[in-house]
Amino acid sequence: MWTADADGAARHRLAPAKVNLALHVTGRRPDGYHLLDMLVAFADIGDRVTWRPGGSACRLSVDDRLLRPEPVPVDTSNLAWRALALAGRLGAAPLAGDLTVEKSLPSGAGIGGGSSDAAAVLRLLLTETATDEAFLQAQAVRLGADLPVCLAGRPTRVQGIGERLTPVALAHALAVVLVWPGEGLSTPAVFRARAAEDRDAIPATAIDALAQDPLGAIADLRNDLEEAARALLPAVGHAADALRESAGCRLVRMSGSGSTVVGYFADGNAAAEAADRISAGAPHWWVRAGVLQA
Incomplete structure (x- = not known):
């Protein structure tokens, strides 16, 4: 859901972190794409996307809240910019205005920051148009395999290469702590490092x-x-150990291809206390307590 300034001059939308509750690799297509069976939910933590219409052209700016070795690009390699271009092609009228992305999610983290930004852009700019949802999903997957589920923005089973979505019901929201151990991972590198073994799908x-x-x-x-992620980046295992040693942690699982590790906690208080303790012991890590929405 987007919100607007009091004067209606700007619209804002959260681009939430995408968290994998499970990720099974079930096969590989002849073109090399891996077939996946995943459970995905979304956190109340994320980037913030703002659209201010006006002027005669579209402009993108990035307000980065994290220290990164390289700046976030503002050219066509940025998924938010590509989503802006797609919205312009799909919309009923030409777009002109300023798009700002406030980045709070780390890169190479396995929590879909860029894809969630792009999905937020599409929702901000196309919600009030007559764009067919199925058509939008089909167009969005061309930007990236995570775009369809980020557009859905709710607990979902994701199959194929990311194009087959089935909503799922969670009994309740889940208190979590997300830990990114200060370094990112390349998704292709993780897949290459993985033992070539196809596994079973998620059971009904x-x-x-x-x-x-x-x-x-x-x-x-x-x-x-x-x-494979642990072998490439041992800090993934260190982050998982820090979560497991935290009071109230019931389960630990890596999200996506890493390097973010997620701890599931008994309640929000336990999650907040764990996040504070882990941050104090590893100040160079990105640590956030939050909730996965049901």
């Missing part, structure tokens, strides 16, 4: 159980990229 019993006991449902599931 686990999908059904999400509506009663979400953590119990995913406890026997996995992230098939975690072992």
Whole structure:
């Protein structure tokens, strides 16, 4: 849902972190794309996207809240810019204005920062148009495999290469701590490092159980990229250990291809206390307590 300034001059939307509750690699297509079966939810933590219409052209600026070795690009390599161009092609009228992305999510983190930014742009600019949802999803997947689920923005089972979406029901929101151990990982590099073994899909019993006991449902599931990510970046394992040693932590799982690790906690107070403790012990890590929305 987007919000507007009191004078209506600007619209704002959260671009939430995308968190994998599970990620199974089930096969590979002849063109090299891996086939996945994933459970995804979205946090109340994210970037902030703002659109201010006006002028005669479109402009993108990035307000980066994190210290990165390289600045976030503002050219066509930025997914938010590419989403702006797509919205311009799909909209009923030419677009002109200023797009600002306030970056609070780390890069190379496995939590879909760029894809979520792009999805927020499309929602901001196309919500009031007559763009067909199925058509929008089909166009968006060309920008990236995570775009369709980020457009959905709710708990979802994702299959194929990211184009097959099935909404799922979580019994309740989940208190979490996200830990990014100060370094990112390249998704292609993680897939290359992974042992070439295709595994089973997520069982239907686990999908059904999400509506009663979400953590119990995913406890026997996995992230098939975690072992490769740990081998490439041992800090992933260190972050996971820090979460497991925290009071109230019930489950730890890496998100996406890493390097963010997610701890699931008994309640929000336990999550906040764990985040404070981990931050104090590793000040160069990005640590956030939050909630995965049901």
